[in-house]
Amino acid sequence: MSEKSITFEDLPKAMSWMMDKLNELDSKIDGLNNQNSNVPTEQWMNLKELCEYIPSHPAEQTVYGWTSCHLIPFHKRGKRIMFLKSEIDEWLHAGKIKSDKNLEGEAAQFIKSKRNTKF
Incomplete structure (x- = not known):
């Protein structure tokens, strides 16, 4: 989403976008954690x-x-x-x-x- 003022009507859409981004970041972090755990000690x-x-x-x-x-x-x-x-x-x-x-x-x-x- 671009930087603009969010109106009350746009709030559900913005919240949905934020949740999607949060889930995407969470999956990337899990992927990095799995890569680090596979590194042999x-x-x-x-x-x-x-x-x-x-x-x-x-x-x-x-x-x-x-x-x-x-x-x-x-x-x-x-x-x-x-x-x-x-x-x-x-x-x-x-x-x-x-x-x-x-x-x-x-x-x-x-x-x-x-x-x-x-x-």
């Missing part, structure tokens, strides 16, 4: 949960060895070792081995860049 795992989560299901002693060599991301408070699921997922994805085709492409790109460089 950080999930922490203890050693046993981590061993079950990793696809190869390593022994606890193996994971202790990884932590002592700092091969796996972990957090330690006192005597407890905890693992953040998002960090473990990153760690698992970082171990991807490149295919021969990818390696050949990178090598060709490297050689091409070196040929274009003048001494």
